Amino acid sequence: MTEFVKPSLDYFQLLPLLVVFGVACVGVVAEAFVPRAYRYVTQTSLTLVGLVAALACTVVVALDLSEDSDLAHADGRAHGLVAAVGTVAVDGPTLFLWGLILVLATLGAMLFGERRLDGGVSAFAGQAAALPGTEGEREASTRGLEHTEVYPLMLFAVSGMLLFPASNDLLTMFVALEILSLPLYLLCGLARRRRLLSQEAAMKYFLLGAFSSAFFLYGAALLYGYAGSMELAAISEAVAGATENRAMLLVGTGLLAVGLLFKVGAAPFQAWTPDVYQGAPTPLTAFMAAATKVAAFGALLRLLYVGLGNDRWSWAPMLWVVAILSMVVGTLLALTQNDVKRLLAYSSVAHTGFILTGVLGLQGADRIAEGEITSLQAVLFYLATYGLMTLGAFAVVSLVRDAGGETTHLSRWAGLGKEAPFVAAVFAFFLLAMAGIPLTSGFIGKWAVFSVALAAGAWPVVVAAVLASAVAVYLYVKVIVLMYFREPVGDGPSVATPSVLTAVAISVGAAATLVLGVVPGPLLDLVARAGEFIR
Amino acid sequence: MSLTPYIVLSAILFTIGAVGVLTRRNALVVFMCVELMLNACNLALVTFAKQHGNLDGQVAAFFVMVVAAAEVVVGLAIIMTIFRTRRSASVDDASLLKY
Numbered sequence: 180m181t182e183f184v185k186p187s188l189d190y191f192q193l194l195p196l197l198v199v200f201g202v203a204c205v206g207v208v209a210e211a212f213v214p215r216a217y218r219y220v221t222q223t224s225l226t227l228v229g230l231v232a233a234l235a236c237t238v239v240v241a242l243d244l245s246e247d248s249d250l251a252h253a254d255g256r257a258h259g260l261v262a263a264v265g266t267v268a269v270d271g272p273t274l275f276l277w278g279l280i281l282v283l284a285t286l287g288a289m290l291f292g293e294r295r296l297d298g299g300v301s302a303f304a305g306q307a308a309a310l311p312g313t314e315g316e317r318e319a320s321t322r323g324l325e326h327t328e329v330y331p332l333m334l335f336a337v338s339g340m341l342l343f344p345a346s347n348d349l350l351t352m353f354v355a356l357e358i359l360s361l362p363l364y365l366l367c368g369l370a371r372r373r374r375l376l377s378q379e380a381a382m383k384y385f386l387l388g389a390f391s392s393a394f395f396l397y398g399a400a401l402l403y404g405y406a407g408s409m410e411l412a413a414i415s416e417a418v419a420g421a422t423e424n425r426a427m428l429l430v431g432t433g434l435l436a437v438g439l440l441f442k443v444g445a446a447p448f449q450a451w452t453p454d455v456y457q458g459a460p461t462p463l464t465a466f467m468a469a470a471t472k473v474a475a476f477g478a479l480l481r482l483l484y485v486g487l488g489n490d491r492w493s494w495a496p497m498l499w500v501v502a503i504l505s506m507v508v509g510t511l512l513a514l515t516q517n518d519v520k521r522l523l524a525y526s527s528v529a530h531t532g533f534i535l536t537g538v539l540g541l542q543g544a545d546r547i548a549e550g551e552i553t554s555l556q557a558v559l560f561y562l563a564t565y566g567l568m569t570l571g572a573f574a575v576v577s578l579v580r581d582a583g584g585e586t587t588h589l590s591r592w593a594g595l596g597k598e599a600p601f602v603a604a605v606f607a608f609f610l611l612a613m614a615g616i617p618l619t620s621g622f623i624g625k626w627a628v629f630s631v632a633l634a635a636g637a638w639p640v641v642v643a644a645v646l647a648s649a650v651a652v653y654l655y656v657k658v659i660v661l662m663y664f665r666e667p668v669g670d671g672p673s674v675a676t677p678s679v680l681t682a683v684a685i686s687v688g689a690a691a692t693l694v695l696g697v698v699p700g701p702l703l704d705l706v707a708r709a710g711e712f713i714r
Numbered sequence: 715m716s717l718t719p720y721i722v723l724s725a726i727l728f729t730i731g732a733v734g735v736l737t738r739r740n741a742l743v744v745f746m747c748v749e750l751m752l753n754a755c756n757l758a759l760v761t762f763a764k765q766h767g768n769l770d771g772q773v774a775a776f777f778v779m780v781v782a783a784a785e786v787v788v789g790l791a792i793i794m795t796i797f798r799t800r801r802s803a804s805v806d807d808a809s810l811l812k813y
Binding site for chain 2: 307308310311350353354357361364365368374375376378379380381382383385386389390393394396397399400401403404407408409453454457458
């Protein structure tokens with residue numbers, strides 16, 4: 180019988196995570212004790228302060244880590260430590276992803292707090308329990324009720340997102356997956372307008388999400404059976420050493436990949452993406468589309484590179500197929516859409532394919548020539564550019580409205596360029612960035628992932644990616660032509676004036692997309708300094 | 715004693731759950747099938763823990779139970795809302811979002 184040892188948790192390194200989780204708990208308490216009239220102000224300020232504080236903590240931890248190992252990051256080697264008894268790896272990539280997720284979450288929280296667009300109420304249901312179209316709902320709406328629970332729920336989701344890419348064993352990864360998903364399922368069903376769509380989206384997301392996480396868990400169980408431990412390092416060791424039970428390893432890898440590829444929204448597991456993106460309240464779609472993808476790709480990279488890096492030739496062919504399929508399916512189906520949110524959803528599927536192209540590149544800093552970037556760096560850069568442009572684009576979608584709330588049907592967007600030249604120009608800019616036009620961040624991101632994949636010999640995937648990009652340009656230009664060169668239908672779209680919250684979120688997204696496209700150097704430098712995953 | 719039968723049983727349970735999710739129409743039954751899949755995972759985890767002689771798998775099984783309980787709370791809330799709105803919990807009826 181071994182003696183019980185008190186676990187050491189490394190509170191300092193885990194500070195960003197603990198701050199977000201702590202503020203979420205405080206938010207729940209505030210919900211119970213603060214009078215209704217003050218809840219909105221309390222919750223929004225609490226959420227924003229908490230997220231910014233967590234961001235500051237991330238920077239402090241990052242500075243502390245780079246001081247500890249000032250030699251290490253010069254050549255892009257791994258630096259960091261494994262905290263909380265081997266369950267959480269706080270290393271360069273983790274800290275980069277934490278920073279990125281927290282920036283996206285801060286912008287997302289601003290969109291959550293927007294109340295000017297819908298006449299003084301938020302985009303979330305006044306009273307979720309009141310049935311759509313009943314007296315109860317009308318009463319809730321006349322009394323101006325709103326669910327301020329959405330802020331703590333969002334913070335819980337953020338804490339799951341922070342834990343997800345940092346998790347160093349499969350059990351922590353599973354728990355983080357659920358912590359990030361469960362609040363999102365609920366938030367999906369809370370739209371103020373078009374509540375039937377919203378509830379349907381919540382149910383579809385929930386059932387499919389639970390289904391995919393069961394696959395993830397069975398995969399984790401099989402890898403545990405194979406390696407005798409859930410820790411990624413132990414799995415990596417077992418993969419390098421053991422030659423028996425390869426079938427269990429292969430099946431386990433496949434099942435884990437199903438769970439993670441579902442979360443990133445790669446084909447053939449993309450079925451939920453358009454429905455959920457369309458049905459969910461737009462501020463949530465903006466936040467979820469950006470931050471979930473970042474967190475899930477972080478976890479996917481860690482699992483594939485750290486845990487299964489020695490078994491690369493088993494999973495790489497599978498990812499080839501998934502990447503090509505995602506790009507083809509995403510691009511072709513986006514062409515047939517007539518709803519802006521669904522179009523952006525399918526475009527996100529295509530972008531998942533582009534990011535997966537980057538995942539296929541070479542991993543080690545010692546395996547690449549001077550001046551080239553590693554696959555991890557390319558993917559991290561792409562995630563940063565993609566997250567900011569997607570969040571901005573969905574924030575713009577929330578501005579175009581008519582009497583019934585947001586109007587997302589493409590035909591209603593005709594003539595937007597005449598109605599609101601500035602908003603149309605910003606949206607056109609986001610679309611061009613998604614298409615990967617030079618001088619936008621999308622171009623640098625695509626160039627980075629294509630070049631690492633090419634260096635690793637995955638040229639068929641890159642050919643498919645370039646073709647898909649070309650088709651996608653047609654898609655995005657089609658929308659721009661619609662906005663500028665078509666006559667408006669009826670009395671045309673109207674664009675609501677946002678409060679400063681949404682305006683800031685859109686401006687940050689647009690500014691980042693432009694700046695990262697013109698001077699990508701500093702961010703590329705930052706991802707290079709992030710180094711590799713700690714093993 | 716061979717532990718293979720337990721693994722085979724867990725694989726069978728997992729498959730029954732997965733097939734159930736894909737074929738059943740009632741959201742509650744679909745959800746129960748998901749829970750069956752999670753329990754199949756638990757059986758596999760506990761069996762592997764016995765095989766390897768460490769406690770990781772058993773501890774994981776506890777975590778999975780807690781997560782499954784949390785999932786029930788969220789899932790039933792969502793399915794209840796859908797049922798109250800539509801008077802039906804069939805996953806086929808909720809089909810406004812498509813194409």
